[in-house]
Amino acid sequence: MSRKPSFANLRTAATPAPTRTPEPVMPDKPSGASTEGARVRDTMPRVASREGRKQVAGFFSPEMSFAMHTLARRQGRSLQALMAEAFNDVLRKYGESPIGD
Secondary structure (H helix, E strand, O other): OOOOOOOOHHHHHOOOOOOOOOOOOOOOOOOOOHHHHHHHHHHOOHHHHOOOOOOOOOOOOHHHHHHHHHHHHHHHHOHHHHHHHHHHHHHHHHHOOOOOO
């Protein structure tokens, strides 16, 4: 399965692309496994920077996506950092305590 190009790739345009590591080989279905998805999640390595975090996702117009990625690039920050700042601003606006990162 191929992935769409990312704005993050612009940062490394001058450097050669890293080589891809081979996909992990899926073991035979263990006894008691209920779904294929659960088996895939259990065998994939966890990223340390995501430990203790929860994903928040949404669908936005292509214009909004482009504007946010462009702003993140200009500011030298990640899209995730800009989104955290925006969410904290919304929390303050409605009288809630900002959470932080």
